[in-house]
Amino acid sequence: MNELVKDLLKQSTYDILGVPQVDQKKFTKLIVQECIKVIYQQERVPKEFFYAKGANQHESAIKKHFGVEE
Numbered sequence: 001m002n003e004l005v006k007d008l009l010k011q012s013t014y015d016i017l018g019v020p021q022v023d024q025k026k027f028t029k030l031i032v033q034e035c036i037k038v039i040y041q042q043e044r045v046p047k048e049f050f051y052a053k054g055a056n057q058h059e060s061a062i063k064k065h066f067g068v069e070e
Contacts, residue, residue: 011030
């Protein structure tokens with residue numbers, strides 16, 4: 001597991017009576033956001049032009065696949 005995944009897991013973890021618990025919804029949302037960020041970085045164009053390049057379709061497909069809504 002790389003450092004980014006460890007950091008996302010840490011951001012999604014909370015404590016109940018000394019026992020760490022993972023908020024699975026939050027962890028999933030953070031992972032999906034990172035996937036989407038990679039798509040936009042690969043396109044290397046300003047975000048406002050993504051509609052023309054089709055990246056927004058990839059974003060929607062990833063969110064739908066993982067059941068993540070904004």
